[in-house]
Amino acid sequence: MRFQPLDLFATALPADKRASVYQSTKATHEKRTKLLFEQFADPNRLRQRAGEIKQHAIENLDAYLPAVEKKLQANGVQVHWASTAEVACETVLGIMRARKATKMVKAKTMVSEEIELADFLGRHGIEALETDLGEFIVQIDHDHPSHIVRPIIHKNRREIAQSFEREGLGAYDDDPQVITTRARHFLRQKYLQADVGLTGANFISAESGRMVLVTNEGNSRFCLAATKCHIALIGIEKIVPRDSDLALLINLLGRSGTAQDLTVYTEFISGPKSSEQPDGPEEMHVIFVDNGRTEVLASDCREILRCIRCGACLNVCPVYRQASGHAYRSVYPGPVGAVLSPILMGSRFAEKADLPKASSLCGACHEVCPVNIPIPDLLLRLRHRAKEEGVAAPGTPPMGAWALLASQPMAWRAALFGGKAMDYLPRSLLPIPALHAWEEKRTLPAWRGGEFRKWLKKRPGVKPR
Amino acid sequence: MATCLCDAFYDDVAVATVEVLEHLGLEVGFSEAQTCCGQPAFNGGDWDASRKVVRHTVRTFAGEDPVIVPSGSCAAMLFHGAPLEFEKERDRDEVGQLGRRTWELADFIVNGLGVKTWPGRYEATVAFHCSCHSRGTMSGEAALALLTSIAGTRILPFGEGEQCCGFGGTFSVAFPHVSAAMGELKLEHIRAVSPDVLVSADMSCLMHLGGLAAKEGKPVRTLHVAQVLRDALNYKGASSG
Structure with missing residues (x-):
């Protein structure tokens, strides 16, 4: 039996890694739940809304x-559209070259991971230096989040x-x-030396062009303090219709992601520095990234584009807790990543x-x-897609014979009564990989096929239909 | 609907379900033609195969009567899973109609019939595993309410009750190591409270957890909610009622 990668x-993961992933995700999940249910009468209604x-x-x-393009332009922002990762990277490079810039400080952005910008x-x-402590460590280790x-x-x-x-x-x-102190000392000088600050955005309002950035380390503010140019890489799905929608979403983001009422820093940025403002980038670019998102939108899994990247699904997921993020071989791990x-x-x-x-x-x-993304439904749709496209799936038993059996009552009953033979056959000789996979870790109960139906026959009250 | 798992392995759960429903004054019908709800292929992505089985199930359970299933998982397949795979099918309305009158047993007793307490007596400390297919439904709370109301039964809450047992159908054989690790964690939490019996509304979870425990050489006694309800009724000296 071939096992799934x-x-x-997960099997090869060292026990201490598994333990730390488990402890940390479990603690955040439990705190998140406590916070939401203590503070709101009906948090599920908020999630639905x-x-x-x-x-x-x-x-x-x-x-x-x-x-949003119109609003941004009116606010003095230059707007770019990137259909692919390549176009997005080239656009950033173009802006850097036009400014003869060689140093960039980066805040944490998942879309930059996705397009492998650094x-x-x-x-x-x-030099594109990560300034979020975690991302900085990932970068110096040539690792992945x-x-x-x-x-x-x-x-x-x-x-x-x-x-x-x-x-x-x-x-x-x-x-x-x-x-932390060492990272801070190292990064401080880098903020001062950098020409350009690059950030993502958690949300952007179509009503005002105002973008929201949340961090806990304040590094995105530093990225935009001394630099003269701000580039924001934003996935096209980050848009919300109105500024007032931000209230609900920001309330949910901090609580769901890190079990905080609000992240330590919440920045609202509408454009480059105005003439009345003493500091800040004089030039601002927003690059809207598609990179497959319109394909997702056209698919029957479009709900996944609602995702606000809080990580709550990773934290609660029993599979993520056992396997950890790198098991997913993707920028986006866990349930959301699996979709x-x-x-x-x-x-x-x-x-x-x-x-x-x-899953x-x-x-x-x-x-x-x-x-409120119905992730299990989307996983099921993708399993169906894999089957339709003929993708070989190790470990998934073929279902054709079963379907034949389960749609023919006579054959089904014969199998129920005949299955007892399994108890007498040497298991190792049975050509059923799924059975072996099951029995490696668990026992199987004794076969009782047909016993209920025999009992029913002697039961006067039960009506045959 | 007896479910294929009870048909093959757990006849006493099906028997208990019949006895519990008859105790409630209902006339129970059983179609000999019934097989499976179609979930294995649905979860495996083979929706053509699954739909074939669902169509058979729809024909077998045609009519207006409520369909009672001693499994949150099979019930959810009929009221949630099947409509999903029939979204673009011409016979989706028939599938929807079956789904709307399909109930998980405890949900039916509490929310369908309005029976909120259970008579008789059952002397045991119980760890109740709320199976995942009851998420977003009333089943888990219903089963817990019935169990809690039984004289002599004491529910022992345990850690991370909201977490999955690791079964997941074909997941358990395609990802046996992750699946078993999830189950072992669940068993660890359950054993920490030393219950007399582990109870659930789904035999699939219990087959996985019970099988893991037995393989480890530390068996755990498992019972379906229906069996506890039936055993409470059969308590000697209990007034029927």
């Missing part, structure tokens, strides 16, 4: 995108202290306070078609999602 990855707002927004992008800029001689909100959930402080020592940031010391990553592969869907199967369909992700 995610299952093998937020889902409706985002669903409306993504279904009306054709109206909202031109509207590596691209590095290859073109531009393993969680949407907590990129280094898979690392412990000893590993981080070793990395800092290797990078010349001080002798080995795994005190978190020391690590989004295969679709974003476009014509190479098959390469990640195993991810939607990496017991327990529905915990749907239950916590702040925008």
Whole structure:
């Protein structure tokens, strides 16, 4: 029996990594739930409402995108459209070159991970430095984030202290306070040297062109303090219709993602610095990134575009907790990643078609999602798509014979009564891989096929239909 | 609907379901033609195969009578899963009609019939595993309400009750290591409260958890909600009622 790659990855994961991912996600999930249910009479109604707002927004992008472009331009922002990762990277490079800029400080943005911007800029001689502490550590380790909100959930402080020592940031010391202080000292000078600050956006309002950035470290503010040019990379699904929608979404984002009422910093940015403002970028660019999103919009999984990248579904997911983020081989791990990553592969869907199967369909992700995405339904649709496209799926038993049996009552009854033979046959000789996979970890109850039907025959009260 | 799992392995759960429904004064019908709800293929992505089985189920359970299932998972397949895979099918209305009159057993007793307390007596400490298919439905609360109301039964809450047991149908054989690890975590929480019996509304969860525990050589006693209800009624000296 061939096992799925995610299952093998989880098996090989060191116990201490699994324990730290589990402890950390569990603690955040529990705090999130406590907070929401203590503070709101009906948090589920809020999730539904937020889902409706985002669903409306993504279904009306054709109206909202031109509207936000107009607003942004009126606010003095230069707007760019990037259909693919390549175009997005080239656009950033073009802006850097036009300014003869060689140094960029970056706030945490998942879309920049998605388009692999830092590596691209590095290859073109531009230093693109991550300033979020977790992302900075990922960068110096040439690693990848393993969680949407907590990129280094898979690392412990000893590993981080070793990395800092290797990078010349001080002798080995795994005190978190020391690590943080060293990163701060190193990054401060970088903020001052950089020409351009790059951020993502958590939301952007079509009504005003106002974008929202939330962080806990304040690094995005530093990215925009000394630099003269601000580039914001924004996925086209980040749009919300009105400024007033932000109230609900920001309330849900902090609580769902990090179990905070509000993240430490919440920035609202409408454009470059005005003449009355003493500091800040004089030039601002917004690059709207598609990179497969319109394909998602056209699919029967479009609800996934509501996602506000809070990571609550990762935190609650029992599979993520066992396997950790890198098991998903994608920028977006966990339940949301299991939906989004295969679709974003476009014509190479098959390469990640195993991810939607990496779920017991327990529905915990749907239950916590702040925008109420029916993730299990979407996983099922993608499983169906994989079957339709003939993607080979290791470990999934073929269903044709079963369907034949289960739609012919005579054959079904014969199998029920005949199945007893299984108890007498040597299991190892049975050519049923699924049975072996089951019995490696669990026992199977004794076969009682047909016993209920025999009982019924002697039961006068039960009417045959 | 007996469910294929009870048909093959857990006949006593089906028996208990009949006895519980008859206790409530209902006339129980059983179609010999019934097979499976179609969920295995639906979850596996083979919707053509699944729809074939669902169509058979729709024919078998034609009519207006409520369909009672001693499984949150099979019930959810009929009222949620099947409509999803029939969205673009011409016979989606027939499928929807069956879904709307399909009930998980405890949900039916509490929310369908309005019976909120259970007579008789059942002396045990119970760990109740709320199966995942009852998320977003009234089933979990209904089963818990009935169990709590039984004289002599004490419910023992345990850690991370909202987490999945790890079964997930074909998931358990396609991802056996992750699946078993999830189950072991669940067992750890359950064992920490030392219940006399582990109870659930889904035999699939119990087959997985019970099978894991037995394989470890530390078996756990498992019962379906219907069996506890039936056993409470059969308590000697209990007034029927």
